[in-house]
Amino acid sequence: MVAYLDYAATAPMHPAAKAALVAAVDQIGNPGSIHTHGQHARRALERARASIAASLGAEPVETILTSGGTESDNTAIQGLWHARNRDAERPRIITTAIEHNAVLDTVAWMRDHHGAEVVIVPVDTTGVIDLDALERELDDRTALVAMLHVNNEIGTVQPVRSVAKLANAAGVPVHIDAVASYGSLPVSLHEWGVTSVAVSAHKVGGPVGIGALALRRGTKLDPLIHGGGQQYGLRSGTQNMAGAVAFGAVAELIADEQWLAEHAARVRERRDRMIEIVRQAVPDATLTGADPDALLNDSGVEVPARVPGNAHFLFPGCQGDSLVYLLDMAGVSVSTGSACHAGIPEASHAVIGCGYQNEQALGALRMTVGEQTSDDELETFAKVLPEAYERARKAGFSYREV
Known part of the structure; x- marks a missing residue:
């Protein structure tokens, strides 16, 4: 054994996702095309987006489909930082030392290539962020806070509502990587009060290569990927309809x-x-x-x-x-x-x-x-x-x- x-x-892929994927890959049409085949694909894609959005406590218009958690983290961290530094000097990114490399390496890249200032807030012996230390670091030079909901190694849950409350009072957006918690614990963009949330389908029984970034409506974000202007200009490229449909089948369960x-x-x-x-x-x-x-x-x-x-x-x-x-x-x-x-x-x-x-x-x-x-x-x-x-x-x- x-x-x-x-x-x-x-x-392992969930049976509902597998069945949805098998059916979707036979469907012809680019969701961006205006002909009948394209519009059929578009409807399937948007139904899936609505299911994914519901599982994230977000609206469909706030849900950007990506290739996975790493792209979602990069899009949020780089996009928020550049947008926030366009009209004022806000170089600081606050995070912790125990983040996933999708966050830590992105923050380090922003430091090395764009002059971001990285602020590391300590955690206790169980991995929980020091909220008093976080509050001391929040100021008008802070571009964003970026952190995990659940640590991918040790499994500790972070007090994301408390983090958001402190950051919102200081006018600082919060990006949460919920890849390790999604599908096991409730995840909600609006109930948490955060700016963005990243998730990945393959962690919950969906296919590899599809994820999502829930981004609060009205948030200014510089896109990471440029091209045809799909997804409100925030993530260009032909959308993965079949992957989204399979992801949506699992997300529909998670939303319950x-x-x-x-x-x-x-x-x-x-x-x-x-x-x-x-x-x-x-x-x-x-x-x-x-x-x-x-x-x-x-x-x-x-x-x-x-x-x-x-x-x-x-x-x-x-x-x-x-x-x-x-x-x-x-x-x-x-x-x-x-x-x-x-x-x-x-x-x-x-x-x-x-x-x-x-x-x-x-x-x-x-x-x-x-x-x-x-x-x-x-x-x-x-x-x-x-x-x-x-x-x-x-x-x-x-x-x-x-």
Whole structure:
């Protein structure tokens, strides 16, 4: 029996998305064409956009279809920064040290090529942003705040409503990368009070190559991609109708609050079983991020402190990459959640940002589950983990500091 425990990397395609995609790829017509075939494609595209918008707490006119989360982050961060610096000097971008590289590398590129000033706000040991520190940094030279809703490695949920409340009071837009939370927790552009939200379809059972950026109506944004002026001139290029239709089929489920709550409960049950397996096999392993049972008070709204499907552990005395390899050899797919360059593992910047030492961070392992994760897969994981850990521990480790 093999086990796939890497849903945070990409999820298996949902049956509804697969059926919608198969039907849509046979439909002829460019959604930008005025003839009958084109208008049929246009209607299918716009129905999908409406479903995606509803799942994001946004209006269809506020929903830009992209190639995925990375493009959505780039569009929002670069577009907001340039638009905000057109009529005043606002070079500062506020973020945290534990962001996904789609945010961190974009911010760094803006610093190196456009003179942006990067401000890093600290987080606590569970990965939650320091709101007092954020408030101190917000000023009239700030172009935007860019951050994750849920950390893609450790699974901690951020108080996005509280962040937005502080930023709105200072007149600063907020961009939220919700790729790691979408489909597991409620996501809402308007209820959160933020300026933009990025999501990706393949994390929730849609196809790879389609995502969305929810952008509050009236927001000034310089486009990242220029051309035919599609999507209100904010993202030119022929739109991926088939991908959008498949994405929309899953988004329609996510927009149903009852479905989302029941789905999250089933995933949480599997996650808790996975945590129990690790603690029994390796009692010294450290669960990072927020307490799985805790709630976060986000500006008066209680939300889960941790995303339902995530379990991220630090395994003492071994290298996470070794564990990934050994578990893979035993039929179990997991992830370190950190980079590896030229064969030399790097300690996770997200774990380091929470205050752990490099040597501790090197032993990071991320295991993520979904509703399709079976009991047999979890039992396979329980069976092979003890031996894989012992072999990885005997192999030792080396690391490069981040």
